[in-house]
Amino acid sequence: MSRSERLLDLLQTLRRHRRPVRGTQLAAEHAVSLRTIYRDIQTLVAQGAPIEGEAGIGYILQPGFTLPPLMFSSDEIEALLLGSGMVARAADPALAKAAQNALAKITAVLPANRGSEIEASGLLAGAIEPAVVDRVNLAPLRSAIRAEQKIWIAYHDRDGVATERRIWPITITYCARVRLLAAWCELRGSYRHFRTDRIAELAEVGERYPRRRRTLIKEWRELEGLPQPG
Structure with missing residues (x-):
């Protein structure tokens, strides 16, 4: 993994947490040294990421910071594709349509050389027959x-x-x-x-x-x- 990919992964990890995350936890999750985490945090802050905290206490990414959707990894693209397919087969019609629309929007903003990954994905959400049928619109x-x-x-x-x-x-x-x-x-x-x-x-x-x-x-x-x- 390149350093730029590692920095993006670190940002994504911080985005998932609502409370400060200790450096030791981040180091274990990303399989790097604690020193590397400290250095990467300093790099992200220098590049404008609103990260607050300090060594020994923990770090938190302030709300409102976003990353462009072009940075999806291949695994993330497949997860989105599979997830949207599972929603489309199991949810109410409105939510199923929303899942399809969301995937279309994601596909539209991917670089040309990445959009083909959606069509060529080897993961499919199989058909399922619900055991029960809802009598009301959810x-x-x-x-x-x-x-x-x-x-x-x-x-x-x-x-x-x-x-x-x-x-x-x-x-x-x-x-x-x-x-x-x-x-x-x-x-x-x-x-x-x-x-x-x-x-x-x-x-x-x-x-x-x-x-x-x-x-x-x-x-x-x-x-x-x-x-x-x-």
């Missing part, structure tokens, strides 16, 4: 998650018992053959998981939930024993 549900809005749902549990819930949706997990909605349930006063195929109806409430989704997700992850991002 696009409004995804919109409610982004906007931190409460929704009302008519739900049937695994025994077929019907209930109505007002919930604060925070995440949708796309499993291989089903989709799981995690939300705070006002009826139960706790976090609950709902299979989207068991939602018979949903409607916007027109009311924002009282806590930030970022806080709810952190709390939910702790209760589920899931690692926190970054």
Whole structure:
């Protein structure tokens, strides 16, 4: 790997983390010495990258710094291609179309000698037949998650018992053959998981939930024993 590639990889690593990352962690992840990490950080800062921190404490890349999409590696291009294909086969129609559009935009800005990698890729997302079919359009549900809005749902549990819930949706997990909605349930006063195929109806409430989704997700992850991002 050339030094320029290593510097770009280091920037990408810092972009993934929301909290300061220690030099020893960066050195281990990139398989280089701690001295090399310190030197590369100094080079990036000198070139204008807004990196804050110091040796022994950690480093963080300030929000807003972007890299041109032309810098994708071959592995990253294949990951994007495979990921968009998997989304296109497993998500609701609106999200599937968005995945195809995103890939088209990425292809359009790649250099001419790189665009052919998309067409010639040896990775394909195979067809899959969902075990269940959603009865409602998930696009409004995804919109409610982004906007931190409460929704009302008519739900049937695994025994077929019907209930109505007002919930604060925070995440949708796309499993291989089903989709799981995690939300705070006002009826139960706790976090609950709902299979989207068991939602018979949903409607916007027109009311924002009282806590930030970022806080709810952190709390939910702790209760589920899931690692926190970054």
